[in-house]
Amino acid sequence: MPVPFDSQKLYYRSPFGAVEQDTKIFLRILVPRRLKTQKAELCVKYDYDYNWVFTNFLWAGTFDDDTEIWECSFTPDRIGLYWYGFKLHTNEGIRYIVPSDPYNISTIEPSPGRSWQITCYKKGFTTPKWPVGGVMYQIFPDRFNFSGEEKSLKRTDFTRNEDWYALPKWEPDENGEITNSDFFMGDLKGITQKLDYLEELGVSCIYLNPIGEAYSNHRYDTGDYSHVDPILGTDEDFKELCREAKKRGIHIINDGVFSHTGSDSVYFNRSGRYGNGGAYRDKNSPYYSWYKFNEWPDNYNSWWGFYTLPEVIETSPEFNEYINGKDGIVRKYMRYGNSGWRLDVADELPDEFIENLRKSVKEENPEAFIVGEVWEDASNKESYGARRKFLLGEQLDSVMNYVFRNAILDFCKGQDARCTMSTIMSVIENYPRPVLRVLMNSLSTHDTERALTMIAGEPLNGRDRRWQAETHLSEEQREMGIKIYKVAAAMQYTLPGFPCVYYGDEAGMEGYRDPFNRCCYPWGWENKELIEWHKKLGNLRKSCSALWDGEFINVYAKERRLEYIRHDDHSAIFCTFNLYDRGVVIDPPPGYADAKPLFGSRLENGKLYVGPLSCEMLILEFN
Numbered sequence: 001m002p003v004p005f006d007s008q009k010l011y012y013r014s015p016f017g018a019v020e021q022d023t024k025i026f027l028r029i030l031v032p033r034r035l036k037t038q039k040a041e042l043c044v045k046y047d048y049d050y051n052w053v054f055t056n057f058l059w060a061g062t063f064d065d066d067t068e069i070w071e072c073s074f075t076p077d078r079i080g081l082y083w084y085g086f087k088l089h090t091n092e093g094i095r096y097i098v099p100s101d102p103y104n105i106s107t108i109e110p111s112p113g114r115s116w117q118i119t120c121y122k123k124g125f126t127t128p129k130w131p132v133g134g135v136m137y138q139i140f141p142d143r144f145n146f147s148g149e150e151k152s153l154k155r156t157d158f159t160r161n162e163d164w165y166a167l168p169k170w171e172p173d174e175n176g177e178i179t180n181s182d183f184f185m186g187d188l189k190g191i192t193q194k195l196d197y198l199e200e201l202g203v204s205c206i207y208l209n210p211i212g213e214a215y216s217n218h219r220y221d222t223g224d225y226s227h228v229d230p231i232l233g234t235d236e237d238f239k240e241l242c243r244e245a246k247k248r249g250i251h252i253i254n255d256g257v258f259s260h261t262g263s264d265s266v267y268f269n270r271s272g273r274y275g276n277g278g279a280y281r282d283k284n285s286p287y288y289s290w291y292k293f294n295e296w297p298d299n300y301n302s303w304w305g306f307y308t309l310p311e312v313i314e315t316s317p318e319f320n321e322y323i324n325g326k327d328g329i330v331r332k333y334m335r336y337g338n339s340g341w342r343l344d345v346a347d348e349l350p351d352e353f354i355e356n357l358r359k360s361v362k363e364e365n366p367e368a369f370i371v372g373e374v375w376e377d378a379s380n381k382e383s384y385g386a387r388r389k390f391l392l393g394e395q396l397d398s399v400m401n402y403v404f405r406n407a408i409l410d411f412c413k414g415q416d417a418r419c420t421m422s423t424i425m426s427v428i429e430n431y432p433r434p435v436l437r438v439l440m441n442s443l444s445t446h447d448t449e450r451a452l453t454m455i456a457g458e459p460l461n462g463r464d465r466r467w468q469a470e471t472h473l474s475e476e477q478r479e480m481g482i483k484i485y486k487v488a489a490a491m492q493y494t495l496p497g498f499p500c501v502y503y504g505d506e507a508g509m510e511g512y513r514d515p516f517n518r519c520c521y522p523w524g525w526e527n528k529e530l531i532e533w534h535k536k537l538g539n540l541r542k543s544c545s546a547l548w549d550g551e552f553i554n555v556y557a558k559e560r561r562l563e564y565i566r567h568d569d570h571s572a573i574f575c576t577f578n579l580y581d582r583g584v585v586i587d588p589p590p591g592y593a594d595a596k597p598l599f600g601s602r603l604e605n606g607k608l609y610v611g612p613l614s615c616e617m618l619i620l621e622f623n
Contacts, residue, residue, distance in 0.1 A: 001032065001066065001067065002030050002063060002064075002067060003030070003105055003106050004029050004030050004031065004086070004097045004106045004107070004108055005027075005028075005029050005030070005086065005097050005106045006105075006106065007099075007116050007429065008425055008429055008554070011028065012027065012028050012029070013025065013026070013027055013028070014026045016429065017119075017428060017429050017430075017431075017433065018118070018119035018120070018121055018379070018391075018429070018430060018431060018432040018433065019076065019118065019119070019120055019121070020120075020121060020122075020123050020124075020125070020432075021076065021077060021078070021079060021120055021121070021122060021123040022075060022076075022077055022123060023075065023076070023120075024073050024074075024075045025073060025074050025075065025076070025118070026071070026072075026073050027042060027057075027071065027072055027073065027074065028060070028069060028070070028071045029057065029069075029070050029071075029086055029097060030063050030067050030068070030069060030070075031067065031068045031070060031088060031108075032066060032067060032068075032108070033062070033065075033066055033067060033068055034066070035088065035090035035091060035092060035095065035108075036090060036091040037068065037070075037088050037089065037090045038089050038090070038091075039056065039057075039088075039089040040056070040057035040070040040086065040087070040088050040089070041054045041055065041056055041057065041086070041087040041088075041089075042054070042055040042056075042057060042072050042074060042084060042086060043084060043085045043086065043087050043115075044074060044082055044083070044084045045082070045083045045084075045115070046078060046080065046081075046082055047080045047081040047082065047083070047387055048387070054087070055072055055074060056072065057070035057071060057072040058070065058071055058072060076118060076120040077120075078120065079120050079121055079122050079389075079392045079393065079394075080120060080387075080389075080392065081117055081118065081119060081120070081379070081380060081387065082117070082118040082120060083115035083116070083117060083118075084115055084116050084118060085097065085098065085112060085113075085115045085116065087112075088108070093110070094110075095108050095109065095110060096108070096109050096110070096111065096112045096113065097109075098112065098113030098114060099113070099114050099115075099116060100113075117379070117380060117429075117430055119379050119391070119392075119430050119431070119432060120392075121391065121392045121393045121432040121434075122392055122393025122394060123393075124393075125392075125393030125432060125434050126434055127369075127397040127398065127434040127435060127437065127438050128340075128367045128368065128369045128397060128438065129367065130204070130205075130251060130339070130367060130369075131204070131205060131251075131369060131398075131437075131438045131498045132437050132438065132498075132548045132549055133204075133541055133542065133545070133547065133548035134202075134203075134204030134205055134498060134541065135201065135202045135203050135204055135205070135493075135498075135499055135500075135501065135538050135541060136203070136204070136205040136206070136207055136440060136498055136499065136500035136501070137198055137201065137203040137205070137206050137207070137500070137501050137503065138206075138207045138209070138442070138445065138446070138500055138501065138502045138503060139191060139206055139207070139208055139209065139503045140186075140209045140218075140446050140503060140518050141186050141187070141188070141191070141208060141209060141211055141219075141232055142183055142184050142185070142186045142217045142218075142231075142232075142518075143168075143184055143186050143503070143518055143519060143520045143521065144186050144190060144191055144194070144503050144520075144521050145186055145187075145190030145191060145193060145194050145521060145523070146164070146184065146185045146186050146187060146190050147187050147189035147190040147192075147193055148190075149187070149189055149233075151187075151230060151231060151233070153230055153231065154230075155215075155230075157181065157215070158181045158182070158183055158215075158231075159181060159182040159183070160182075160183055160184075160185060161182050161183065161184050164184060164520050164523075165519075165520065165522065165525070167469055167515075167516065167519065168182060168184075168217070168515035168516070168518060168519065169182040169515070170465045170468075170469055170515055170516070171465070179216070180216035180217050180218055180515070181215065181216060181217070182217060183217050183231055184217075184520050185231065186232075186520070187231070187232045187233050187237070188211070188228065188232050188233040188237040188238055188240075188241050189233055189237055189240075189241075191206070191208075191241055192237075192240060192241045192244050192245075195244055195245055195248055195250065196248075198248075198250065199248045199249075199250065200535060201501070201506065201531075201534055201535055201538050202534075202535065202537070202538020202539060202541060202542060203250055203501075203538070204249055204250055204251065205250065205251045205252075205253060205339070205369075205498075206245065206250060206251070206252050206253070207253050207255070207342055207371075207440075207500065208252065208253070208254055208255060209255050209446060210222065210254075210255045210257055210344075211228050211229060211232055211238065211254065211255075212224060212225050212226075212227070212228065212229060212257075213227060213228070213229045213230070214229055214262055215262060215264050216262075218446070218514075218518075219257075220257050220309075220344065221261070221262030221263070221264065221265075221308055221309055222257055222260075222261045222262050222265055223261075223262050223264060223265045223266065223273075224265065224266045225322075225323075225329045226329065226332070235336065238333075238336055238337075239336050239337055241337075242336060242337025242338060243337060246337065251338075251339035251340070251369070252337065252338045252339060253338060253339055253340040253341060253342055253369055253371070254333050254338050254340075254341055254342070255341075255342050255344060256330070256341040256342065256343050256344060256357075257344045258312070258314065258323055258343065258344070258349060258353070258357075259303060259311060259312065259314065259344065259345050259348045259349055260302070260303040260309045260310060260311045260312060261290075261309070261310060261312060262308060262309065262310075263280070263302075263307060263308045263309065263310055264308070265278070266278065266287075267279060267287040267290060268280050268287070268291065268310050269281055270297075270310075279291045279293075279310075280297045280300075281297070283296065286318065287318075289313070289316050289317075289318050289319070290312045290313060290316050290318065290319045291310050291311070291312060291313065292311065292313055303345075314349055314350050314352075314353035315350055315352055315353060320353065320356055323357070324353075324356045324357050324359070324360040325360070328360065330357060330360045330361060330364075331360060331364050334361070334364045334365060334368060335364070339365070339367075339368055339369055340361065340365075340368040340369030340370055340371070340397075341357070341361065341368075341369075341370055341371075342371045342372070342373065342400075342440075343357070343370065343371070343372045343373060343396070344373055345373055346372030346373050346374055346390065346396065346399070347372075347373075347374050347375075347381060347383040347388060348383065348384075351386075351388070351389055351395065354372075354390075354395045354396065355394055355395055357370070358370060358394065358395055358396075369397055369398070369438070370395075370396050370397045370398070371396065371397060371398040371399060371400065371438075371440050372390055372395075372396045372398070372399050372400070373399070373400050374388075374390060374399040374400065374402075375400075375402045376402070376403070377403055377426065377427065377430060378390045378391055378396075378399040378431070379391055379430040379431055380430065391431060391432055391435050392432075393432070393434075396435075397434075397435065397438055398435055398438045398439055398440050398498070399435075399439070399440065400440045400442060400445070400500075401427070401439045401440055401441045401442070401497060402442075403423060403426075403427050404423075404424065404427065404439070404441050404492075404495060404497070405441070405442055405443055405448075406423070407420045407423040407424055408420070408443065408488050408491050408492060409443065409451065409454050409455065409488065411491075411562065411577075411579065412454075412455045412484050412485075412487065412488050412579065413454070413455065416558070416559055417557040417558055417559060417560065417561055417562040418557045418558060420557065420562060421554055421557035421562060421564075422557075424495065425554060427439075428496060428552055433549075436496045436497065437496065437497070437498075437548070437549045438497065438498050439496060439497030439498060440497065440498055440500050441492050441495060441497040441498060441499045441500060442492075442499075442500040442501075442502060443485075443488055443489065443492055443501075443502070443505060444502040444505050444517065445502055446502070446514070446517065446518055447514070448513075448517065449511065449512050449513055449517055450502075450504075450505065450509055450510050450511045450512075450517050451485060451488060451502075451505055452473070452478075452481050452482070452485050452505070452508060452509070452510045453473070453510045453511055453512060453517075455481045455484050455485055455488065456473055456477045456478065456480055456481025456484065456485075457471070457473055457477065457481075457510065457512075458471065460512055460513065468512035468513065468516050469516065471512070472510065473510055478508075478510075480613075482508065482527065482529065482530060483613040483614070484579065484613055485530070486530070486533050486614075486615070487577050487578075487579060487613065487614065487615045489533065489534065489537060490537060490575070490577065490615045490617070491562075491575075491577060491615075493537040493538075493540065493541055493547070494540075494547055494564075494566060494573065494575050494617070495552075496552055496566075499537075499541070501534065503521055504519075504521045504522065506530055506531050506533075506534040507521065507522055507525075507526035507527055507530060507531060508522075508526065508527030508530050509521070509522060540598070540617075544566075544571055544573055544619060545568055545570045545571050546566040546567050546568050546570070546571040546572050546573050547566055547573065548568070549568065550566040550567050550568040550571075550572075550573075551566065551567055551568065552564060552565075552566060553565040553566075553567070555574070555589060556576075559580075560578065560579040560580040561576070561577065561578050561579070561580065561584060561586075562576075562577045563575065563576040563577070563586075565589065569622065570621065570622055571619060571620060571621050571622065572591075572619070572620045572622075573617055573618070573619045573620075574588060574589055574592050574595075574617065574618040574619075575615065575616075575617050576608070576610055576615060576616050576617075577615045578610045578611070578612065578613070578614055578615065579613060580612060580613075581612050581613065582612050583609060583610060583611045583612055584609075584610050585607050585608070585609055585610075586607070586608050586610065587606065587607065587608075588603070588606070588608050588618055591620060592618045592620065593606045595618035595619060595620055596618075596619075597616050597617070597618060598616065598617040598618070598619065599614070599615065599616050599617065601614075601616040603618070
């Protein structure tokens with residue numbers, strides 16, 4: 001008996017995935033003849049509407065001796081989410097077709113269950129063209145490269161770590177606080193010095209963690225948005241970085257930290273570093289309206305309860321003008337040469353603020369890129385009691401794709417390939433096509449454990465910082481981890497989206513959580529094998545157009561093996577990933593028997609031999 005409905009197969013639903021406004025969707029269900037169905041209904045509910053709308057299916061013949069075909073169509077006309085399911089009037093009573101976890105297999109049940117999702121996005125929504133086919137590289141500025149240029153600094157309230165290869169300071173100070181005030185002096189000129197290296201990796205975009213003046217090494221406690229932190233250099237150094245990067249076809253995007261500032265800032269000024277002004281010290285301050293004081297000055301809303309990070313009221317007209325105005329911070333750095341913004345904690349920013357930011361960014365440069373930090377499925381994310389509108393065409397171009405990250409790493413750690421593929425397919429089904437092509441696909445970030453540690457290390461399981469500081473991969477763990485990491489990176493580079501390498505992952509860096517995932521790049525101690533692997537993957541993305549915006553076909557997913565095809569009008573690539581500890585022999589899809597294996601596996605007599613803990617790719621080019 002065929003499944004009643006599968007939203008991911010064109011036979012049942014066309015077109016597949018998220019749709020533009022006013023797109024007609026054709027639906028087909030298969031119903032057992034034994035039910036003697038008199039009527040079949042499509043049940044649709046627009047997000048947050050109370051009422052379901054019912055549309056009758058038409059009987060369309062038989063699939064086989066035991067199965068009937070019913071068909072109908074539906075056209076969503078409002079941007080947002082629609083939920084849909086199927087109701088059958090049968091000789092056995094009312095029945096429902098419902099999706100079953102975890103592999104999207106539908107069944108017929110006597111009661112309604114979960115619904116399927118349709119994402120409907122704004123007509124004409126497009127995303128920037130330049131990220132397509134490229135590679136992003138994330139840099140934590142203090143830890144990537146020190147130019148050797150000493151700065152003339154006024155501040156003395158920090159510690160300089162002279163040993164580039166040492167661990168960041170991780171123990172609390174005498175007051176029991178983690179101040180993040182140790183610096184390795186990485187700077188913007190240091191990044192400029194390494195642009196040739198990044199170009200060799202195939203990098204087309206650098207995402208910089210915050211560079212504005214701040215008093216911690218992570219710089220998420222903004223002290224002054226309006227200029228570069230003196231430890232990193234000057235505004236001119238940033239302009240020079242953008243100019244030199246542009247010569248190599250590399251774009252720069254900045255980290256926008258707009259949900260809070262530092263308490264030690266020109267805007268709040270709790271510690272008095274900036275004289276007598278600031279919202280904490282003066283109710284007449286021009287910045288007073290930015291903050292929510294429950295009882296001035298000491299009782300104020302702060303980010304996750306950290307008193308050093310007072311929250312801003314993003315809908316404050318004064319704050320919005322300062323950030324998004326004609327001469328605001330967003331446009332200032334774009335005029336310096338950047339190509340867009342990554343928005344920190346995007347799910348904590350109001351819709352109104354993100355929409356204002358998008359208007360500002362796109363007016364300055366329609367091809368600028370806006371990517372938001374969202375850890376879950378961003379198409380149906382809820383925060384602050386409302387469904388978010390991130391991907392509907394009026395806010396973000398992309399999000400940090402932690403969903404793919406988790407799927408890839410879980411597969412590497414033993415998860416059944418079917419579950420991994422199900423997660424991948426859910427994103428491809430739910431996200432608008434313009435977003436899919438530029439999804440920011442990371443394996444590690446400054447907020448996660450390093451991918452190599454996740455793959456090969458002992459699980460953290462809540463252990464303390466001392467354990468994290470003292471625990472490293474054994475030689476055996478590292479050797480095994482690098483093999484599996486290469487498979488993970490190959491998936492990262494070939495799935496829909498824009499792969500983002502967290503600095504040093506390509507060199508074999510390891511580390512548990514902050515600050516151990518933020519060590520300095522190991523210049524002179526890199527893992528050459530991994531670097532060459534990333535160069536090869538970068539070249540693959542440049543040369544294979546199927547990876548730019550090609551269709552995705554789920555070919556095979558079971559236990560420790562996963563396969564898919566990407567294709568467009570010019571090329572196709574078959575990707576197979578084997579995480580068994582033994583080699584496998586597979587039958588490539590039709591048409592691939594004469595292709596040359598990219599990574600040197602044996603292909604003969606129509607059989608592809610893929611080694612243990614490895615992957616292979618076969619490429620076809622069309623005339």
